[in-house]
Amino acid sequence: MRDPIRILLADNQPLTAAGLTQFLGGNDNASIIDEVTKRELLEPLLRKHTPDLLIADYNLSGFITRQDIHAVKNISPQTQVLIISSDDNKSNILDVLQSGVKGYLTKECSREEIMMAIQSVARGEKFYCHKILDIIMEKHFGAEIPQAAVNVLTTRETEILKLLAMGNSTQKIADDLHLSPHTVQTHRKSIIRKLSIKSPTEFVIYAIDFGLIKPR
Template identity: 45%
Template sequence: MQPISIILADAQYLIRVGLRHLMDRMDDIEIVGEAKNGVDLKILLKNQSPDVVILDHLQTNNFGNDVLKKIKDFSPKSKVLIISSDDDKTNIYKTIESGVNSFLTKQCNEEEILNAIRATAKGEKFFCSKVLNFILEKSFAKEEDCDPSPLSPRECEVVKLVAEGKIAKEIADILNLSTHTIYTHRKNIMKKLQLSSTSELVRYAITNGLVTP
């Protein structure tokens, strides 16, 4: 039976040493290449098609944003196992969404890592407990924020203009409305979002990406 072939793509030297040390002891796993950046990885993938690419493409941008696409282009049969140095939920969500097979963080222990490699090679998905909890949290915390923006289109326009620093009169001029209309909209918005001041509205708009700070 063929061992599982692995390409190791991680910018951190120590992680590569650690993983190699771990896998060298396993008869069913063989590292066929090691890359410390996207260029290395591309060259390796041109010549071989590993079962699994173990990748840390976050934290430092050594592997570029399109690294996953590149891997699929050069070696469509390869599975991708992320071992991330980044604990940020949003980044983890983004990466999982972009279609990796498995996801570990660097806090994982030997057992989880080896299980993950073997599962990934079989085409299964594997998430370490920490990441799994994040996923569950995202999927089931729907009661909390099922409401990304309960604002009507018109209200959104008003919020944006308010956050840009416009006062009611200016907004009224821009939208060709009465100032009273703007006041009413603004009051309704604040009520919906449970805000009590214009400044809070500005902060809401910034944190929700309605305007660029």
């Protein structure tokens, strides 16, 4: 049995902290090992626990800042960062995304989405809720999103793009489509080249843009 994900929670709002603590209290896959309630406690608690995951409320007013997030990798390199914030300012959100965090959720997300984010980000994968994906799309594509770009893909590539965006592994896609993993990888490389994809998140961005999947 895999060890539970060890989480350090940084949130100076007692109700939010209590809610997450209660939510994860009965979960065998993740547990909160300590809480950061003051900014000056972040570094010593990271050094003490070296957690798998830091869940933080990003706050430009001084609680957990971009500088703090950058410092996490120096203090505890194995710790991934998941932001759960009520801040809906696009500029602030883009600012924190540029700091290299793996996941970002709003506080309106469902319990299921929060658990999926915790598991994904702890594995080093990226996970963004639909609102954050919309902001990323706007940043990447501006006002004119290239709807016609899907025309450069073959029917098979479009099908594989959809499955990749849904989180399927190369092996599962190969099994489902009765292809070899090598063939799926070849199509994947072609999709990356044609769409100039630079990160796994962009598979989701394009799939949503093309109407292949709906935002989570």
